[in-house]
Amino acid sequence: MSEVLSVTALSRSFTQGGARIDVLRGVDLTVDAGEIIALLGPSGSGKSTMLQAIGLLEGGYGGSIRLCGVEVAKEGNEGRTRLRREKLGFVYQFHHLLPDFTAIENVILPQLILGRGMDEARARAESLLTDLGLAQRLEHKPSQLSGGEQQRVAVARALANRPALVLADEPTGNLDERTADVVVDEFIRLVREQGSAALIATHNERLAARMDRIVRLHDGRLD
Numbered sequence: 725m726s727e728v729l730s731v732t733a734l735s736r737s738f739t740q741g742g743a744r745i746d747v748l749r750g751v752d753l754t755v756d757a758g759e760i761i762a763l764l765g766p767s768g769s770g771k772s773t774m775l776q777a778i779g780l781l782e783g784g785y786g787g788s789i790r791l792c793g794v795e796v797a798k799e800g801n802e803g804r805t806r807l808r809r810e811k812l813g814f815v816y817q818f819h820h821l822l823p824d825f826t827a828i829e830n831v832i833l834p835q836l837i838l839g840r841g842m843d844e845a846r847a848r849a850e851s852l853l854t855d856l857g858l859a860q861r862l863e864h865k866p867s868q869l870s871g872g873e874q875q876r877v878a879v880a881r882a883l884a885n886r887p888a889l890v891l892a893d894e895p896t897g898n899l900d901e902r903t904a905d906v907v908v909d910e911f912i913r914l915v916r917e918q919g920s921a922a923l924i925a926t927h928n929e930r931l932a933a934r935m936d937r938i939v940r941l942h943d944g945r946l947d
């Protein structure tokens with residue numbers, strides 16, 4: 725299996741009010757192409773911090789992150805931005821959709837940023853949203869959609885560029901249990917269909933059991 729992500733000795737500390745907390749203390753993780761991994765850990769254990777580092781959203785960490793064979797620390801800002809756009813997709817707890825754009829526009833936009841033509845981007849967005857049961861909601865704005873629908877649009881947006889790795893931070897944390905189950909099932913199905921890997925932080929052991937592998941963050945390391 726080819727390797728999508730290799731994290732070695734990842735560390736991250738914060739200093740708050742003069743006190744230093746070591747949130748990540750040497751995290752090692754390898755993710756193979758197409759692998760779907762649940763990241764579990766109690767509140768405050770550092771799941772979001774870990775996803776932010778892997779998401780190349782923040783510097784300030786120690787250790788090594790290799791994404792699709794590229795050592796991230798050796799890249800400048802431009803290189804990191806390109807890697808993020810080309811290789812990663814993100815789903816957050818709250819959808820973070822652009823409020824003034826329709827569902828389909830929210831899914832088209834990241835594709836245009838990567839240079840895909842409008843017709844192709846629109847066709848891909850429509851196909852993903854239809855697959856997620858939103859064929860009748862393409863022209864709705866986020867505020868006109870239910871929480872579960874908004875999260876489906878966020879899933880479509882994350883997958884639009886066929887990322888090698890999807891990072892999801894509590895993707896169904898604000899949904900009721902039944903809706904969360906359905907959205908996670910659809911999410912996993914689509915990720916599998918297109919062969920992406922995924923690292924999904926969750927508190928929910930039941931949802932985690934549907935994934936290929938579970939890793940647990942504890943005392944700043946993965947068990």
Ligand SMILES: Nc1ncnc2c1ncn2[C@@H]1O[C@H](COP(=O)(O)OP(=O)(O)OP(=O)(O)O)[C@@H](O)[C@H]1O
Pocket residue numbers: 738739740747765766767768769770771772773774
């Ligand atoms: N920018 C920051 N400055 C100071 N401390 C921070 C910062 N970001 C995170 N922390 C601290 O790092 C620890 C880990 O936070 P993080 O959000 O990564 O945990 P989590 O496992 O995702 O928690 P939850 O499941 O509640 O979302 C917490 O104690 C938090 O207070």
